[in-house]
Amino acid sequence: MFKILKKKILAPKVEMMVIDAPFIARNAKVGNFVVLRLNEKGERIPLTIADSSKKNGTITILFQKVGKTTESLGTLKPGDRILDIAGPLGHATPIARYGRCVLVAGGIGGATLYPVIRALKKAKNSISVIMGARSRDFLIWEDRFKKFSDDLYITTDDGSYGRKGLVTDTLKEVISNKPVALVVAVGPVRMMQAVSELTRPHAIKTLVSLNPLMVEGTGMCGSCRVNIAGKTRFACIEGPEFNGHEVDFKELENRLGFYKKEEETAYKLFKRKRQKK
Numbered sequence: 001m002f003k004i005l006k007k008k009i010l011a012p013k014v015e016m017m018v019i020d021a022p023f024i025a026r027n028a029k030v031g032n033f034v035v036l037r038l039n040e041k042g043e044r045i046p047l048t049i050a051d052s053s054k055k056n057g058t059i060t061i062l063f064q065k066v067g068k069t070t071e072s073l074g075t076l077k078p079g080d081r082i083l084d085i086a087g088p089l090g091h092a093t094p095i096a097r098y099g100r101c102v103l104v105a106g107g108i109g110g111a112t113l114y115p116v117i118r119a120l121k122k123a124k125n126s127i128s129v130i131m132g133a134r135s136r137d138f139l140i141w142e143d144r145f146k147k148f149s150d151d152l153y154i155t156t157d158d159g160s161y162g163r164k165g166l167v168t169d170t171l172k173e174v175i176s177n178k179p180v181a182l183v184v185a186v187g188p189v190r191m192m193q194a195v196s197e198l199t200r201p202h203a204i205k206t207l208v209s210l211n212p213l214m215v216e217g218t219g220m221c222g223s224c225r226v227n228i229a230g231k232t233r234f235a236c237i238e239g240p241e242f243n244g245h246e247v248d249f250k251e252l253e254n255r256l257g258f259y260k261k262e263e264e265t266a267y268k269l270f271k272r273k274r275q276k277k
Contacts, residue, residue: 001081005058010140011133013065014108015074016050022057022251023201024049024087028118030095031112031209031241034087038072042083045069046214046236049088050111059087059104062111062140068266089217090240091101093207095119097182100126102174103149104167106187107133110141112209113186117194121148125182129153130170132187168194179202185244189253196244206244210235212255226253 006018010073033048036094051060065074076082093116095165099119105113110131120127128151133139134272135158153170154162163170168191168213173182182205192208199206212235214224220235226235233239 001083002085004076004078004080004082007078008077009137011060012188014062014138014140015065015071016060016062017076018058019059019060019082019085020061021085022026024085025052025057025059026054028052028059028088029092031089031090031093032088033217033240034061034085034197034226035089035214036061036073036082036086037084038069038076039083042072043069044084044086044215044217046089046211046217046240048112048209062108064108066205067263068270071267074164086217089236091220091238092255093119093184093241095123097123098125100128100178100195101173101182101184102128102130102180103145104130104171104183104185104187104191105145106134106185106191107138107185108140108168109188109209110145112142113184114144116184117145117148118172126150128174128175130155130167131162132156132167132191133161134158149163166194167191168198171195175199175204177200182207183244184208184241189249189256192244193247193249196247196249200245208244208247209240210242211260212252212254 003020003080008016017026024086028049035044037044045118047061050062063070065071127149129145129149129154173208183199185192212224215221217236220236224235225232229246
């Protein structure tokens with residue numbers, strides 16, 4: 001059982017939790033994730049380790065309430081416990097002194113990129129960050145990214161904050177101004193695809209963090225398989241980060257919608273039960 005120590009609402013439907021997990025915190029590396037299960041009948045869902053503290057023995061996760069499990073997770077309070085948290089899982093992000101790096105965060109993707117920007121900065125890279133959100137209300141952790149970035153750009157769909165437009169519009173400008181050695185993009189599938197297509201002609205190394213369906217997180221079930229350069233790879237043990245220029249984004253998007261009807265049905269039943277209480 002894993003005790004929730006702190007909970008905070010960061011944006012509409014987006015929450016942060018600090019959880020007591022000494023073993024995971026002690027072994028967590030940049031880019032690792034966990035798979036959690038709320039109770040014995042609950043599904044397993046992967047969530048990025050957005051932050052960790054070896055000293056305090058804690059990990060921080062961010063999640064967006066979009067279905068039954070994440071909504072259920074959002075009902076828990078400090079002091080409550082989560083049945084299972086397996087981790088740290090996945091490969092660590094390759095950190096080196098690349099030169100100029102651009103990090104592109106779409107929505108809650110900032111949670112994944114926060115440990116990455118800290119590590120890249122420690123490796124003495126120059127870092128530009130592009131954060132995108134629907135509106136100012138949905139922007140998360142701007143202050144944290146500002147602390148480690150040399151240049152920070154904000155884009156919103158409605159123009160309520162920063163620039164109005166897409167993150168790729170700003171990325172075009174950034175790439176055209178100075179040479180870029182590395183781009184790391186995390187967010188919606190179509191955003192990561194657009195970023196990868198934009199960097200391809202410039203031969204810029206581009207990493208994307210994939211979020212396929214995942215069950216046990218150790219490569220046995222095969223549910224997280226993705227098509228990378230024409231070969232089947234397992235995101236849980238070979239990812240979650242891959243070369244964006246090699247990802248079959250169409251297949252990834254199709255697989256993400258495979259259980260859409262079942263997810264909608266489960267979510268509706270959950271909401272009805274909540275309303276009856």
